[in-house]
Amino acid sequence: SQKIEQNSEALNIQEGKTATLTCNYTNYSPAYLQWYRQDPGRGPVFLLLIRENEKEKRKERLKVTFDTTLKQSLFHITASQPADSATYLCAERDTGRRALTFGSGTRLQVQP
Amino acid sequence: DADVTQTPRNRITKTGKRIMLECSQTKGHDRMYWYRQDPGLGLRLIYYSFDVKDINKGEISDGYSVSRQAQAKFSLSLESAIPNQTALYFCATSDSRTTQETQYFGPGTRLLVL
Numbered sequence: 001s002q003k004i005e006q007n008s009e010a011l012n013i014q015e016g017k018t019a020t021l022t023c024n025y026t027n028y029s030p031a032y033l034q035w036y037r038q039d040p041g042r043g044p045v046f047l048l049l050i051r052e053n054e055k056e057k058r059k060e061r062l063k064v065t066f067d068t069t070l071k072q073s074l075f076h077i078t079a080s081q082p083a084d085s086a087t088y089l090c091a092e093r094d095t096g097r098r099a100l101t102f103g104s105g106t107r108l109q110v111q112p
Numbered sequence: 113d114a115d116v117t118q119t120p121r122n123r124i125t126k127t128g129k130r131i132m133l134e135c136s137q138t139k140g141h142d143r144m145y146w147y148r149q150d151p152g153l154g155l156r157l158i159y160y161s162f163d164v165k166d167i168n169k170g171e172i173s174d175g176y177s178v179s180r181q182a183q184a185k186f187s188l189s190l191e192s193a194i195p196n197q198t199a200l201y202f203c204a205t206s207d208s209r210t211t212q213e214t215q216y217f218g219p220g221t222r223l224l225v226l
Binding site: 006 | 116145147152153154155156157160168170202204212213214215216217218219220
């Protein structure tokens, strides 16, 4: 079965730097990948979606890439700010499945 | 007002008790989901419903049941609660009419089973 793997160790970076988070999938290439942000004690909030046939997607300071050869998606936050500190979740859905599969998330801490 | 609401927000119960978690949405979405979240394990799907008459088990449905009373309401029941059901529970919705099918989450219910 498909597994979504995200680095369980927290990522600590300095304000102003670019944060890069990784999402790997283990089997088939999903139809699309979604990225969500989750703050402590709150539900996840959708950020970006990238489809299998797209290499890159951007939204303001956020950028997502999708590499089907490496079975990987990278999530970048440029010019990071302390307010970007949160847990970021990756989720995939294959065309043959009916629901999303989520990774366990990576916690990002941006130091001022 | 929040689009996806969950009640209660916090609940403490004892082993063997039956409890119900409720979810309501005003987004007009047809699809609803129940997840649980445990530290280090991420979100795991318990049940999902694509319309009032379409209910499906997720990856961890044992010990849980659901009811889709209306398009806007989706309840999760623990028939006989056990301590390893202690977790954070989220309800989510999505709209099948959109190509992205983004999921919108409620604020969560924190459940402690003693």
